[in-house]
Amino acid sequence: MVPAHALETHTPRVLALKGALLLVWATVSFGACYFARDLQVMVMGWPLNYWIGSQGAILAFLGIVVVYAWVMNRIDSENTDRDQGN
Numbered sequence: 138m139v140p141a142h143a144l145e146t147h148t149p150r151v152l153a154l155k156g157a158l159l160l161v162w163a164t165v166s167f168g169a170c171y172f173a174r175d176l177q178v179m180v181m182g183w184p185l186n187y188w189i190g191s192q193g194a195i196l197a198f199l200g201i202v203v204v205y206a207w208v209m210n211r212i213d214s215e216n217t218d219r220d221q222g223n
Contacts, residue, residue: 154208158201165197 147155169189178185 148212150212151209154205158205162198162201165194169193169197 174186176185176189180188
């Protein structure tokens with residue numbers, strides 16, 4: 138059983154990860170979709186700006202979740218190894 142105070146603490150590495158992924162999220166949400174309006178390339182009969190706005194953002198968000206889970210698993214295993222060594 139994990140103590141309640143351990144669940145509420147965040148190391149600087151975790152906070153940096155969250156900040157970086159939040160920046161990626163904001164860039165994809167507001168930046169890429171905003172500037173995609175100017176793209177006039179057709180992909181499979183649809184404008185590229187449509188693909189970026191509808192599909193690219195979803196893929197980016199899934200990528201953010203995968204990266205977060207992968208990095209947090211690595212951090213957790215490092216912390217577990219360190220705690221077992223003490």
